[in-house]
Amino acid sequence: MKTVDNYNFKDKKALVRVDFNVPLDADYNITDDTRMRAALPTINKILNDGGAVILMSHLGRPKDINEEKYSLKHLVNHLSNELKTPVKFASDCIGVEAKNAGLSLKMGEVLLLENLRFHKQETAGTESFAQELASLGDVYVNDAFGTAHRAHASTTIVAKFFPNDKVFGYVMANELASIDKVLNDSEKPLTAIMGGAKVSGKILIIEKLMDKIDNLIIGGGMAYTFAKAQGGKIGSSLVEDDKQELALRILADAKSKGVKIYLPVDTIVAEAFANDAKKLTVDIKAIPDGYMGLDIGPETEKIFAEVIANSKTVLWNGPMGVFEMSNFEHGTKAVAEAIVVATKKGAYSLIGGGDSVAAINKYNLADDVSYVSTGGGALLEYIESGSLPGVEAIKA
Ligand code: AMP
Numbered sequence: 001m002k003t004v005d006n007y008n009f010k011d012k013k014a015l016v017r018v019d020f021n022v023p024l025d026a027d028y029n030i031t032d033d034t035r036m037r038a039a040l041p042t043i044n045k046i047l048n049d050g051g052a053v054i055l056m057s058h059l060g061r062p063k064d065i066n067e068e069k070y071s072l073k074h075l076v077n078h079l080s081n082e083l084k085t086p087v088k089f090a091s092d093c094i095g096v097e098a099k100n101a102g103l104s105l106k107m108g109e110v111l112l113l114e115n116l117r118f119h120k121q122e123t124a125g126t127e128s129f130a131q132e133l134a135s136l137g138d139v140y141v142n143d144a145f146g147t148a149h150r151a152h153a154s155t156t157i158v159a160k161f162f163p164n165d166k167v168f169g170y171v172m173a174n175e176l177a178s179i180d181k182v183l184n185d186s187e188k189p190l191t192a193i194m195g196g197a198k199v200s201g202k203i204l205i206i207e208k209l210m211d212k213i214d215n216l217i218i219g220g221g222m223a224y225t226f227a228k229a230q231g232g233k234i235g236s237s238l239v240e241d242d243k244q245e246l247a248l249r250i251l252a253d254a255k256s257k258g259v260k261i262y263l264p265v266d267t268i269v270a271e272a273f274a275n276d277a278k279k280l281t282v283d284i285k286a287i288p289d290g291y292m293g294l295d296i297g298p299e300t301e302k303i304f305a306e307v308i309a310n311s312k313t314v315l316w317n318g319p320m321g322v323f324e325m326s327n328f329e330h331g332t333k334a335v336a337e338a339i340v341v342a343t344k345k346g347a348y349s350l351i352g353g354g355d356s357v358a359a360i361n362k363y364n365l366a367d368d369v370s371y372v373s374t375g376g377g378a379l380l381e382y383i384e385s386g387s388l389p390g391v392e393a394i395k396a
Contacts, residue, residue, distance in 0.1 A: 002166070002394060003173045004042055004141060009051030011107060015137025016042065016169065017154045019144040019374065020057035020075055028074040033082075035146070036075065038374055040082060042143045042169035043110065047085075053110045054102060054136050056093055056154050058117040058147070065118045072115050079112065087112050094119065094132040102136040122153045129153045134161035143169025145176075146375035148390030149382070159393035166394050171374060176391065178371040179382055182350050187312035188214055193304070193335060195220030196318030196355060199243045204384045205317070206250060210257055215311065217262045217304050219296050219320035219331060223284065226251070226263050232285025235269060237293040262307055266297030268321070268328060275325040295321030296331035304331075305338035312346070314339050317353035317380070323362070332359050340368040352379040 018039040023031045030036070039055075046053050062070040073089055080087045085108075090101035093113035105111050113136075116122040121129030130153040134140070140162040142148070147155045159166050168176070182190070192213045194202050199222040206216070218226060224237035229244035230251075254261045267284040269291035270277035281297045282288065296304070308314060316339060320331035336359055343349045351360050352373035366372050373379045382388050 001168060001173055001176065003168045004045045004170065007139065007165075007167050009046045009049035009139065012046075012049075012051045012138040012165075013054060013102065013105060013136070014046045014051050014139050014141050015054050015056065015133065015158070016046070016141040017144045017147075017158075018042075018055050018057045018169075019146040019171075020055070020072065021059055021146065022075070024069070024074060028069070030075065030078055033078060035374060036079060036082065038171050039143055039169070042141065042171065043083060045170070046141070047083075047108060047110070050107055052105045052107050054105065054113065055110065056113045056116055056133065057144070058122065058154075059115050060117075062115060062117050067118075070115050070117070072112055076112060079110075083110060085110060090114060092118070094129065098132075098136060116152075116154050123150070125151050125153050125157045127153075127157055130157035131161055134158050137162075139165040139167070141167055141169050142390055142394055143171045144390070145172050145373075145378055147378065148172065148375065148388040149378040151389040155390040156393040159396070168391075168394055172391075174371070175373060175375060175379070178350050178373065179352075179379060181348060182313055182315050183212055183383065186212070187348065189311050190313040191215040191217060191307060191311040191315070193217040193219070193308065193314065193316040193339075194222070194318055195320045195332070195335075196353070197221040197238065199225050199240055199247060202318065203243075203246060203250075205380055207253075208384050209315075210250075210253055210259055213259055213315075215260045215262065215307050216254060217307060217335075219264055219300070219304070219335070220318050223264050223267075223296070224293050227284045230285065233287055234284075234293065235287035235289055235291040237267075237269070237287060260307075262303060264296045264300040265303065266299045267293040268295040268297055268330075269293050270328070273322075275327050279327065293321075294325070295328040301331055301334040305334055305341075308335065308338035309341045309345070311342050312348070314342055314347055314349040316349070316351050316356050319355050319359050323355075323359050329362075333363055336360055336363050336365050340365050343369050352376065
């Protein structure tokens with residue numbers, strides 16, 4: 001893998017695609033700077049080599065150019081503090097302003113360009129726009145795993161203008177190493193834990209994983225489609241009726257491939273989709289009318305926790321219930337804690353996909369697992385298709 005470690009940045013201006021798509025509050029304060037902090041090692045490596053850094057990123061989904069709330073200028077102070085060096089800012093990512101800022105940049109300095117998505121050409125992947133970006137730097141570094149599944153100008157197209165000078169940053173390299181470890185170099189047993197709302201969102205990844213895993217744990221909203229397909233009564237739980245056949249096919253496929261499937265046996269149900277709704281613990285296949293399943297039950301927790309704790313590799317995507325509500329978070333928390341137990345016993349654990357990352361952070365367990373992926377969509381797509389446009393562009 002070509003990474004920043006294989007490149008000497010001395011006297012080079014590095015054009016670095018980062019993922020600074022951070023949440024901002026109404027006063028433009030950064031409410032979670034995880035993504036910015038993740039990019040610091042790559043930036044510091046370039047500076048320590050004696051190079052200069054030109055950072056480019058998107059922020060949100062602006063509809064118009066220069067929409068105040070999507071301006072990257074709100075990040076300048078925080079980034080300067082983190083890097084302990086003043087960061088310069090160009091109020092456009094292309095054109096005269098960017099060109100001049102790039103030209104006057106000295107080695108050891110950092111420049112942040114304005115939001116790439118203020119130009120439609122970014123997401124369209126327009127070659128001339130990518131070429132303008134490319135003209136600012138001597139070497140291209142992609143450290144934005146979260147957008148690596150998009151063939152955008154700054155994530156993919158720009159790489160062709162640096163045939164011999166393009167490398168992965170540390171975020172990218174770590175993400176790729178982590179998922180490759182799980183998919184292609186894992187210690188067995190390998191357990192995948194799938195949760196979240198719907199079967200339909202997870203079907204491709206489940207099919208792909210089936211050839212690699214030993215155990216498949218299924219929880220969350222999608223478990224009720226399986227329960228119904230197996231003849232259970234699921235009350236008013238979340239269900240995708242048109243996916244029942246698919247659910248049975250997954251079960252048959254697992255059987256023929258020797259993959260053990262663990263579905264919930266009991267569930268916490270509630271009268272309404274509300275934290276204070278009256279709740280009961282019942283058999284997942286005998287949910288009373290008027291009740292909906294919002295979490296896995298205590299018996300299921302025990303079964304899942306044991307499988308997880310005895311695994312040598314664990315991949316977790318998606319919560320076991322509506323973990324955003326305190327009365328229905330117990331199952332998700334139990335799974336997170338079981339992953340920590342497995343990790344302490346030497347297992348490799350990868351947490352990926354927006355809501356399981358949110359969960360592991362909520363329980364302050366991110367430091368107790370092996371790796372927490374920063375790119376939900378990109379990770380899932382990488383597992384599904386085995387490659388990503390942004391990754392292939394560097395390798396090419
Ligand atoms: P996903 O984006 O597909 O991973 O889904 C995550 C969402 O699924 C979270 O917001 C959970 O609240 C939700 N979820 C998990 N279990 C259930 C359930 N039993 N019923 C409804 N929503 C659920």
